[in-house]
Amino acid sequence: xxxxxxxxxxxxxxxxxxxxxxxxxxxxxxxxxxxxxxxxxxxxxxxxxxxxxxxxxxxxxxxxxxxxxxxxxxxxxxxxxxxxxxxxxxxxxxxxxxxxxxxxxxxxxxxxxxxxxxxxxxxxxxxxxxxxxxxxxxxxxxxxxxxxxxxxxxxxxxxxxxxxxxxxxxxxxxxxxxxxxxxxxxxxxxxxxxxxxxxxxxxxxxxxxxxxxxxxxxxxxxxxxxxxxxxxxxxxxxxxxxxxxxxxxxxxxxxxxxxxxxxxxxxxxxxxxxx
Ligand SMILES: [Zn+2]
Numbered sequence: 001x002x003x004x005x006x007x008x009x010x011x012x013x014x015x016x017x018x019x020x021x022x023x024x025x026x027x028x029x030x031x032x033x034x035x036x037x038x039x040x041x042x043x044x045x046x047x048x049x050x051x052x053x054x055x056x057x058x059x060x061x062x063x064x065x066x067x068x069x070x071x072x073x074x075x076x077x078x079x080x081x082x083x084x085x086x087x088x089x090x091x092x093x094x095x096x097x098x099x100x101x102x103x104x105x106x107x108x109x110x111x112x113x114x115x116x117x118x119x120x121x122x123x124x125x126x127x128x129x130x131x132x133x134x135x136x137x138x139x140x141x142x143x144x145x146x147x148x149x150x151x152x153x154x155x156x157x158x159x160x161x162x163x164x165x166x167x168x169x170x171x172x173x174x175x176x177x178x179x180x181x182x183x184x185x186x187x188x189x190x191x192x193x194x195x196x197x198x199x200x201x202x203x204x205x206x207x208x209x210x211x212x213x214x215x216x217x218x219x220x221x222x223x224x225x226x227x228x229x230x231x232x233x234x235x236x237x238x239x240x241x242x243x244x245x246x247x248x249x250x251x252x253x254x255x256x257x258x259x260x261x262x263x264x265x266x267x268x269x270x271x272x273x274x275x
Pocket of ligand 1: 044
């Protein structure tokens with residue numbers, strides 16, 4: 001066959017050049033997607049961020065100093081099937097990997113000092129759940145906020161309590177709530193940002209106790225999963241009842257803030273609260 005009938009070979013698309021929106025299916029330039037902090041520029045869906053990505057977009061560059069990356073680690077005291085492997089896998093994923101998904105440290109936001117406690121939903125494939133190490137790290141972060149009289153800001157992304165630690169995980173609800181109460185008593189501001197998803201024991205404790213509670217658009221916010229709710233309730237709940245928007249409408253969330261405006265909003269809040 002003459003050469004001029006042949007189709008030219010398609011130009012190779014560099015790997016990772018495009019990202020598909022998990023909500024609307026739009027194909028986005030990864031460069032644009034990253035620039036937009038992983039928000040789809042077609043439908044506005046806020047994709048999940050890792051704790052490191054969240055800190056990078058929130059804290060002033062170079063200001064974040066992390067507390068105890070590997071100081072404490074969870075014990076698999078129930079010998080829960082698969083839990084030990086998940087912990088070991090996440091702890092040894094890279095050199096100096098963390099021993100829990102909650103990342104804590106001091107930082108500044110537009111020059112305002114604060115303490116950050118950021119959940120990483122993906123860590124150990126444990127859905128940002130709250131176990132004994134999470135509770136202890138949260139309490140230590142709150143202690144530091146007390147010491148320095150600077151606001152504590154938490155970003156919640158959690159499936160709730162960590163069932164692999166049984167009752168001990170439920171105790172963290174009381175422990176984190178007590179830390180928040182101490183901040184309240186000392187009049188140290190506590191700010192919560194609910195991201196997708198914020199559910200279960202997290203919402204039943206520290207994530208509902210903020211002096212100010214912000215949420216990202218479209219985030220799932222609620223106590224129980226849809227299946228559990230369907231079984232437990234004789235009355236059918238409204239379709240959107242587990243969303244940040246519903247919570248805002250009913251006074252459980254102060255304001256829904258788009259991701260690109262969140263850092264400015266936090267800076268304004270810190271300035272207003274005198275942190
Ligand atoms: Zn989209």
